[in-house]
Amino acid sequence: MNVLFYLSSAIAIAATIMVITRYKPIHALLYLVVSFMAVAMIFLSLGAPFVAVLEIILYAGAIIVLMIFVVMMLNLGSETAQQEKEWLLPKVWLGPSILSLVLLGEIIYLLLRSGTGNASFIFIDSKKVALSLYGEYIIAVELTGFLLMAGIVGAAHIGKHKKKHLHRFLQEEEVSTKIEVRSTKPEDEKQTKPVAYKP
Amino acid sequence: MTVTQHVLIVVGVLFVMLNIAAGLIWVERRMLALWQDRLGPNRAGPLGIFIVVADTLKLFFKEDWIPPFADKKVFVLAPAIVVGSALLSFVIIPFAPGIVVADLNVGLLFFLAMSSIGVYSIVLGGWASNNKYSLLGALRGASQMIAYEVFMGLSLMGVVMLTGSFKLSDIVAAQQDMWFIIKQPVAAIIFFIAGIAETHRLPFDIPEAESELIAGFHAEYSGMKFGMFFVGEYIGITLISSMMTTMFFGGWLGPAFLPPWAWFFIKTFAFILFFILLRASLPRPRYDQLMETGWKILLPLVLVNLLVTGAVALWTRG
Amino acid sequence: MFSHIRTIWLTFLHLFKKKVTIEYPEEKVKLHPRWRGRIVLTKDPDGGERCVGCYLCAAACPVDCIALQATEDENGRRYPEFFRINFSRCIFCGFCEEACPTYAIQLIPDFEMGEYKRQNLVFEKEDLLINSQGKYPGYNFYQVAGIQAGVKGKGEGDNEEPPVDVHSLLP
Numbered sequence: 001m002n003v004l005f006y007l008s009s010a011i012a013i014a015a016t017i018m019v020i021t022r023y024k025p026i027h028a029l030l031y032l033v034v035s036f037m038a039v040a041m042i043f044l045s046l047g048a049p050f051v052a053v054l055e056i057i058l059y060a061g062a063i064i065v066l067m068i069f070v071v072m073m074l075n076l077g078s079e080t081a082q083q084e085k086e087w088l089l090p091k092v093w094l095g096p097s098i099l100s101l102v103l104l105g106e107i108i109y110l111l112l113r114s115g116t117g118n119a120s121f122i123f124i125d126s127k128k129v130a131l132s133l134y135g136e137y138i139i140a141v142e143l144t145g146f147l148l149m150a151g152i153v154g155a156a157h158i159g160k161h162k163k164k165h166l167h168r169f170l171q172e173e174e175v176s177t178k179i180e181v182r183s184t185k186p187e188d189e190k191q192t193k194p195v196a197y198k199p
Numbered sequence: 200m201t202v203t204q205h206v207l208i209v210v211g212v213l214f215v216m217l218n219i220a221a222g223l224i225w226v227e228r229r230m231l232a233l234w235q236d237r238l239g240p241n242r243a244g245p246l247g248i249f250i251v252v253a254d255t256l257k258l259f260f261k262e263d264w265i266p267p268f269a270d271k272k273v274f275v276l277a278p279a280i281v282v283g284s285a286l287l288s289f290v291i292i293p294f295a296p297g298i299v300v301a302d303l304n305v306g307l308l309f310f311l312a313m314s315s316i317g318v319y320s321i322v323l324g325g326w327a328s329n330n331k332y333s334l335l336g337a338l339r340g341a342s343q344m345i346a347y348e349v350f351m352g353l354s355l356m357g358v359v360m361l362t363g364s365f366k367l368s369d370i371v372a373a374q375q376d377m378w379f380i381i382k383q384p385v386a387a388i389i390f391f392i393a394g395i396a397e398t399h400r401l402p403f404d405i406p407e408a409e410s411e412l413i414a415g416f417h418a419e420y421s422g423m424k425f426g427m428f429f430v431g432e433y434i435g436i437t438l439i440s441s442m443m444t445t446m447f448f449g450g451w452l453g454p455a456f457l458p459p460w461a462w463f464f465i466k467t468f469a470f471i472l473f474f475i476l477l478r479a480s481l482p483r484p485r486y487d488q489l490m491e492t493g494w495k496i497l498l499p500l501v502l503v504n505l506l507v508t509g510a511v512a513l514w515t516r517g
Numbered sequence: 518m519f520s521h522i523r524t525i526w527l528t529f530l531h532l533f534k535k536k537v538t539i540e541y542p543e544e545k546v547k548l549h550p551r552w553r554g555r556i557v558l559t560k561d562p563d564g565g566e567r568c569v570g571c572y573l574c575a576a577a578c579p580v581d582c583i584a585l586q587a588t589e590d591e592n593g594r595r596y597p598e599f600f601r602i603n604f605s606r607c608i609f610c611g612f613c614e615e616a617c618p619t620y621a622i623q624l625i626p627d628f629e630m631g632e633y634k635r636q637n638l639v640f641e642k643e644d645l646l647i648n649s650q651g652k653y654p655g656y657n658f659y660q661v662a663g664i665q666a667g668v669k670g671k672g673e674g675d676n677e678e679p680p681v682d683v684h685s686l687l688p
Contacts, residue, residue, distance in 0.1 A: 024270070026270070049303070060316065126305065
């Protein structure tokens with residue numbers, strides 16, 4: 001189990017490094033998938049198969065596909081890469097990297113201090129997950145439910161068709177009837193000058 | 200179970216599945232022809248079965264062309280994912296008592312995970328081809344498969360509720376008295392529809408719709424790379440059919456005059472034939488019709504099904 | 518929804534219907550008498566060539582696949598010196614048959630003329646000539662034609678008056 005844990009951790013770290021160094025966004029996302037799978041493997045080796053499989057289904061299977069979707073539709077070219085290169089000045093990335101390095105040092109310190117470094121193996125099946133979700137963490141589940149509901153309502157609202165699309169032939173017809181109305185107006189004897197056409 | 204037995208099962212499952220996938224080339228052409236009042240391939244070998252060999256050889260010897268404008272690494276990776284993820288799913292299918300590669304306690308979720316990995320083959324294949332039609336096919340395929348994965352997973356949850364386990368051998372054992380098709384008819388139908396969409400088979404083959412997108416995501420593929428998509432589709436059909444058998448039609452269970460594995464294969468084969476019958480009879484829906492049916496009809500139905508199943512399960516327990 | 522299920526069921530029933538496939542090499546296709554297939558040159562009832570080398574078929578041919586050269590024998594009867602049809606170009610339209618004034622060139626119900634070499638599809642006169650009268654048995658062009666070409670004497674043809682001595686018609 002230990003070997004599996006360290007192997008998959010190494011893969012996860014390597015894949016994540018590849019993610020931030022790839023030139024093409026799709027390649028980066030593919031490495032991200034590998035990283036998620038490695039994380040799932042870590043969960044599995046720690047005795048949480050349920051979380052491991054959910055990690056693959058949700059993150060690798062759904063979220064990254066949606067990201068790829070967006071990348072495909074954005075049609076990123078070499079200009080965007082150039083722009084990104086301009087944005088990545090040292091003053092931009094220096095601060096966050098130093099903070100992250102501090103965090104990394106803390107993690108290493110904690111890992112070294114905890115002695116053997118052996119991850120404890122407790123088998124957690126789906127029933128335990130369910131019981132704790134609907135027992136201890138019921139409020140968190142409900143709040144997540146609210147949040148997702150808001151998301152769904154928002155998506156439905158944005159996705160609603162507001163404009164009624166007419167076929168171009170039908171639009172022509174509408175315009176032509178209006179023009180007819182306008183052309184009748186100068187014939188009106190009361191008006192000395194033609195009124196400007198208002199749609 | 201000894202190690203040799205386990206290795207034998209692994210090799211046996213792989214061998215049988217790849218052979219079924221190859222043999223389906225013949226089965227599909229023959230059955231499709233019969234349903235269209237034709238005879239189909241009947242020249243090479245007895246009943247024309249050697250067309251499988253001829254077709255495979257043809258695919259192997261065709262020029263394996265990688266377009267110069269393609270993203271080469273991803274282009275090569277995509278066909279491997281479709282076959283790999285489909286074959287990996289067979290790990291959890293119990294063919295008979297004891298004959299299963301790995302009876303995971305999250306077996307069902309593993310199947311869903313692998314089918315969600317399978318989406319990548321379409322997305323990456325279409326994107327790496329660097330072709331407008333392929334890209335359109337990939338976009339359609341991705342949204343179709345992600346959408347239908349939701350209903351597929353949710354429709355199976357009713358069965359999980361009744362069984363109380365994600366383990367497929369437990370699910371089959373729970374159908375000893377009554378198949379789940381009787382308790383969960385709505386779920387079975389929705390699972391089958393979602394399965395067709397997931398394998399992008401013919402009524403729902405809009406990612407590759409040849410009349411509008413030429414061949415969709417695999418327009419640029421040739422030779423054995425195309426063959427991988429081809430075989431992957433057939434493995435997908437076999438997978439959905441065997442999942443249907445396992446989840447709703449009692450798996451290996453059946454009267455004792457036939458061995459359990461024979462019952463499993465008979466049921467699976469019946470579903471494979473139904474897949475082909477659907478191809479022969481139904482026209483392809485429009486893309487927006489497919490998505491609307493999914494989100495506006497199937498999703499509420501499957502949620503209601505879950506609700507009712509949960510309520511009845513609680514009520515019967517007292 | 519029910520229409521879909523009905524469609525599936527009706528398609529399933531087609532499993533038991535009679536198949537329309539004709540398994541060709543074993544089971545021959547039924548060809549009708551006027552089916553336009555391989556082109557042949559027919560013969561008179563007395564065994565002479567019908568073709569008089571008038572070039573009308575070559576002129577009518579839309580793909581220019583017919584080539585011939587007319588000549589005459591010692592009796593003054595016209596016949597083709599060579600007659601060549603390139604079947605790799607022929608579209609079997611039947612215009613040559615319609616153009617032919619002597620019923621010599623005819624299309625017969627036969628299509629089995631596949632070849633591995635393209636050159637083998639060029640048919641010479643000896644390949645085209647058949648020992649038959651084709652669709653018009655009993656027809657002999659020189660028997661009804663006015664001229665004398667060794668088939669019949671002057672005025673001995675069908676529906677033909679004996680020649681009038683122009684000197685006897687003088688007033």
